[in-house]
Amino acid sequence: MKSLQLLSFLLLSCIITPANTHGGKKKEALGSQSQHTRAKKDQQNSETKFRLYTDKTEESCQIFWNQLETLDKCGFNASLPLVMIVHGWSVDGILESWIWKMAAALKSQHKQMNVIIADWLTSAHQHYPIAVQNTRYIGQEIADFLEWLEESIQFSRSNAHLIGYSLGAHVSGFAGSYISGTNKIGRITGLDPAGPLFEGMSPTDRLSPDDANFVDAIHTFTKQHMGLSVGIKQPVAHFDFYPNGGTFQPGCHIMHVYNHIAQYGITGITQTVKCAHERSVHLFIDSLLHNDKQSTAYWCNDINTFEKGMCLSCRKNRCNTLGYNIREERLPKSRRLFLKTRAHMPFKVYHYQFKIHFINEIQGKQIDPTFTISLTGSKEDAKNLPITVVEGINGNKTYSFLITLDTDIGDLIMIKLKWEATAVWENIWDTVQTIIPWTKGTRRPGLIVKTIRVKAGETQQKMTFCSQSINNLHLHPAQEKTFVRCEDRFQRQNSK
Structure with missing residues (x-):
């Protein structure tokens, strides 16, 4: 009753x-x-x-x-x-x-x-x-x-x-x-x-x-x-x-x-x-x-x-x-x-802002990919955290995401960004690229990701991560890219 x-x-x-x-x-x-x-x-x-x-x-x-x-x-x-x-x-x-x-x-x-x-x-x-x-x-x-x-x-x-x-x-x-x-x-x-x-x-x-x-x-x-x-x-x-x-x-x-x-x-x-x-x-x-x-x-x-x-x-x-x-x-x-909190005590989580600048090389074509992000810290690692671009990726734009962690991973050392996609998605992507002519060289078009900017809420620390492979900034379906700490070129800019 x-x-x-x-x-x-x-x-x-x-x-x-x-x-x-x-x-x-x-x-x-x-x-x-x-x-x-x-x-x-x-x-x-x-x-x-x-x-x-x-x-x-x-x-x-x-x-x-x-x-x-x-x-x-x-x-x-x-x-x-x-x-x-x-x-x-x-x-x-x-x-x-x-x-x-x-x-x-x-x-x-x-x-x-x-x-x-x-x-x-x-x-x-x-x-x-x-x-x-x-x-x-x-x-x-x-x-x-x-x-x-x-x-x-x-x-x-x-x-x-x-x-x-x-x-x-x-x-x-x-x-x-x-x-x-x-x-x-x-x-x-x-x-x-x-x-x-x-x-x-x-x-x-x-x-x-x-x-x-x-x-x-x-x-x-x-x-x-x-x-x-x-x-x-x-x-x-x-x-x-x-x-x-x-x-x-x-x-x-x-x-x-x-x-x-x-x-x-x-x-x-x-x-x-x-x-x-x-x-x-x-x-x-x-x-x-x-x-x-x-x-x-x-x-x-x-x-x-x-x-x-x-x-x-x-x-x-x-x-x-x-x-x-x-x-x-x-x-x-x-x-x-x-x-944000956890479902049980202790309720504390660690808040992070990830700002990722994407360039979609297929002009006029919006894509809606799903990504996972894996973090390497000085204390612990956090793997396969999902992030979704709600409004889709179109053109040249910076997107902001909130990531929360249940544990303190310490200082963030390395980031791995993966474009989650099935074999079917990869075939669709290749078909789209065939239909839409690509004239800027032989490299197939994709998403260009140069840097990832991170702000830790609890410590207020700001960090910039650059692509480990400076000669290949392209990200394609089912592919994973590694980003490492680099000089913060945005240090003089005010971050929200």
């Missing part, structure tokens, strides 16, 4: 309709900030349980608002930073396993911190539109809790970092906007902030950059169904990360359901359904567990441009680190960053 409920969430139609019938407009369904603030101040009992993580699996110590003795009992240290994990909408009314994994990862890497789990299951285990309305109340309670810490034990809100998943991201945003005074919460991280009833809303009705001194967000499931998506697509932070474009994630296709069943049992069906949405959580945990494999993302206008490798620049803060170790920088406008 859990999987059916989650599937209904993905389909969204049965969830959204009740909200609109009650509120008319989406904004009315959420309610106003002042209405929720007044209502919350009238309540005496907090619906949120603040659980201090105790370094033991799925164990915590509850801190009660306005009861100072519980701070001492649980061992809260006002001199240490606070990270508060805020879960999202609940299907079954229990805290999900990822919460404890994240708490353990935070403490294992940064023992000198307080980790609190904001348990708002009572309000989250409702029909989705009701849970959405409750996000404001819970945000107010978290704001009240932080104000109490500040007033009673002089804990500075600037030392607080809220990590909110799905609806919890917007809860965190409301907490930041409701907290009194001019000083803001230190940081808010939104992990695939929920989309339904928040997409397209004003900054006051969702997570926004104004809610903390620094706000970052990771978008992993913005693929639309009937015009709506599980995760919000629009930027909501100072830095918004879109792994693999943000629409869907590798390893989360329904075809992987059998793998998930083998790993999780029958609950593997549920894991498949929520895989892409929850990937944001595991990307963040990954940034805590693998300090030596931090994922870099790059500022780009859109995913199509990024997938051509044209945005691998770190000049003027154009790149940043995804996850806990992000470089915190307030920007006047949200910045969208893209990156």
Whole structure:
């Protein structure tokens, strides 16, 4: 039944309709900030349980608002930073396993911190539109809790970092906007902030950059169904990360359901359904567990441009680190960053831009070849990586490709470029050359490839590779050419 409920969430139609019938407009369904603030101040009992993580699996110590003795009992240290994990909408009314994994990862890497789990299951285990309305109340309670810490034990809100998943991201945003005074919460991280009833809303009705001194967000499931998506697509932070474009994630296709069943049992069906949405959580945990494999993302206008490798620049803060170790920088406008990842942890890949200048010697004849590229590095090799020229090769033009590697091959030493083709393709190519007269000598026409220019995203190193055979620059079907490092004649040109 859990999987059916989650599937209904993905389909969204049965969830959204009740909200609109009650509120008319989406904004009315959420309610106003002042209405929720007044209502919350009238309540005496907090619906949120603040659980201090105790370094033991799925164990915590509850801190009660306005009861100072519980701070001492649980061992809260006002001199240490606070990270508060805020879960999202609940299907079954229990805290999900990822919460404890994240708490353990935070403490294992940064023992000198307080980790609190904001348990708002009572309000989250409702029909989705009701849970959405409750996000404001819970945000107010978290704001009240932080104000109490500040007033009673002089804990500075600037030392607080809220990590909110799905609806919890917007809860965190409301907490930041409701907290009194001019000083803001230190940081808010939104992990695939929920989309339904928040997409397209004003900054006051969702997570926004104004809610903390620094706000970052990771978008992993913005693929639309009937015009709506599980995760919000629009930027909501100072830095918004879109792994693999943000629409869907590798390893989360329904075809992987059998793998998930083998790993999780029958609950593997549920894991498949929520895989892409929850990937944001595991990307963040990954940034805590693998300090030596931090994922870099790059500022780009859109995913199509990024997938051509044209945005691998770190000049003027154009790149940043995804996850806990992000470089915190307030920007006047949200910045969208893209990156590729693997299907499993550690998620890091190494990004390369390959710029290859092709000359098609058959004038007026466009060809659509498929190439593979093999790389020799100082540490490892990578073989038979496919690259495809989407728009075809015609005339004299430079084409840009994005290549990603799962491993660090070290310094790139040599490149082998092969034109993949069958015997049939070779015969067609020879026939074309027979029909079209070739008068420039006896050599049969092909593609001329003089140089390959490479930029490594992670190191920002730029390299130029020249054909090993300077007397024969032609590439034909089923043929492979070798390119070696040479003097960079383009060094003085600015590369994107």
